[in-house]
Amino acid sequence: MYSWIPKFGMATPRMFRADRYMHPDEAGWAARLERLGAAADTDTATYAGLLEALRARRRVFKEAGGTATDTGVRDAGCEPLDEAEASRIHRAALDGTMTAAEAVAYRRNLLYRLAELSAEDGLVMQLHPGVLRNHHRPTFDAYGPDTGHDLPAVGAFTEPLTPILRGFGTDPVFRIVLFTVDETAFSREIGPLAGFYPSVYAGAPWWFLDTPDAILRYRRAVTDSAGFAKTSGFIDGTRAFCSIPARHDMSRRVDASYLAGLVAEHRLDEEDAFAVARRLVDDIPRATFRLG
Template sequence: MLQNDPDRLFPVDQASRPIARELYESVAKLPIISPHGHVDPRLLHDDEAFPNPAELFVRYDHYVTRLLHAAGIPLTTLGIPDTSGAVPTGEPRDAWRALCSNWRLYAGTASGYWLSNIFAEQFGITEEPNASNADALFDRISEQLATPAFRPRALFAQFGIDVLATTDDPLDDLAIHDALAADPTFSGRVIPTFRPDAYINPRTTDWAGRVERLAAWSGSAPSDYRGYIEGLEGRRHYFVEHGAVSADHGVLQPLTVELDTAEAESLFAAALRGTLSDADAARFEAHMLFQMARMSTEDGLVMTVHAGVHRNHSADTFHRFGPDTGHDIPVATQWVEPLRPLLNAFGMVEDFHLVLFSVDETTYSREIAPLAGFYPSVYIGAPWWFLDAPDAVLRFRAAVTETAGFSRGSGFIDDTRAFLSIPARHDMSRRLDAAFLARLVAEGRLGVDVAHDILVDLVSTQPKKVFKLDR
């Protein structure tokens, strides 16, 4: 049976469990603030019924597909198309049957927890998925997805989402966001996020083409470094005018360096010619990350940095299926020295907000929390990707709180493309923070009234402050 215990994730000891329950209940129904995620805004604009359970829970969820792939199930069976066209894509029921038949693979995982919560809370499913009931569950969920209550906008309201941020290409015209904002039938707040990785990392496929399109927009020559910088500045202002509050940066390592104009122009020209070495490409990207910080001090966009993921680790998978198909792997990350040029230049600038996200949890207590405990600009990003799981979240709280307290965190971010998992993820975070605070109360280290105030801050006040959402 799928379990949806009302006391799930609370401490097992009877001294702190009632405290955790009381704390959680005080924030359980507060609106969801999602300042970083990857839901396509077209989902809410078009407001069409979700096609089937496999598309919703398997096809686009890398947490789900990667474990099935590791168990020997081809990605094509899971609905992911082979770009070569050599292998036919599986039918939706094939993908769903693969999930149900291998349900036990997800025991103890964050994916298993979220899916169990979604099935129980949103679909009323209590039986554990398996090979025998796969088709019946597919039909049951499909019937519910066809009802008006399961349209994206209805769910947005049902979930209690106050703010939902998307992730957008710098040259996106943001017409979908404008249409949602102008639609009198939709009262939600959906805001874009400036994501310039493919424009500032010259190792990115078609980087030169992107620079050329940026130049065409700004009216500068593609070979003009100054025009390139001004084009990025212009697009950031465009995003601000259309409701954006942050700029997000995904990097392998958070390297920053300030180059003089002559060297920057030389590296830029070499990148356009395709003659830039790997070392110089990394140096140019580090310079551009520095420039993004400078721009944030001028236009006010919150700067978030997600570091430490080796993208597309499997060359064969990348060649056959493309990016974002489950084979991104965490790597060790350093922050103190790599960020020093940026922080020496901008770390004390008033109203500059820099949020650091890591999938290398060894850096939390050693580097990120001490940085956030000194620099007014630095905030600790919530556990992300491979770390947004119950035990890892509790380790995160223990690692950062003794050095930086609770006030230097970003608040929870769900970082998801899986729209229906948003409430399950935020609920998990609220329960775990309640559990952590309950232990401090039970140990006599914190008063229950203070713990209550802190939990409200973590859920609501802090993310609004860090991401400047009330401005």
């Protein structure tokens, strides 16, 4: 769910995340399955049970007012497996006999299934692939994960997302917002995908890219292909809550600068620029994330 704060004209996300169930090669995966199963009153020792538990918890989340999910993966690969093969890998993971290649196949299949669930229940799917987690092993060994050494990798969307977009790209229920930490992907892939597929939206710059210069480059990169309405607006999921008003103010100023440039070049009249400025911080995020 997104909480709207009218004073600052911004949204702060509360998102359903299933990342922890997508990596059967990670320590603690089986224990996390058990906790999920207990919460959903479902046997997650089976692959079918995992999917049913996710469906059940998404339903609870949606009933509580949630409108979006969030998924962070190494890459956007999403090749679906048939149920028998996915079930076999699920069991192998629990038995400790799963191979590295099977773990990748399982994760990519589950990404496809999460999109399938979004096409069923209408929760907006946010996807941010391409981050190399825990890049510096000595830091990880000393301090553990999420301690400042996650780094960006080259992003790819058009080819890896083919199965999802072939299945749901023109589905009126399905919606996916694509985020990246590789800004070359904005003009090369995300903008054109958002320009063609009704279900695809260009997510705001985040993490390494939420600086004034990078946000301006984002606007220049995606607008020709995607326009304004197929962008997410500057949403925020930072843990640094005190910085949120300043971050959104900065983003609004950068967007205003971009719009002013279009007016100065006679590519947009001033009245339309004011209308777009308002939509970018209010109407567009509300519409993108189905906020009523």
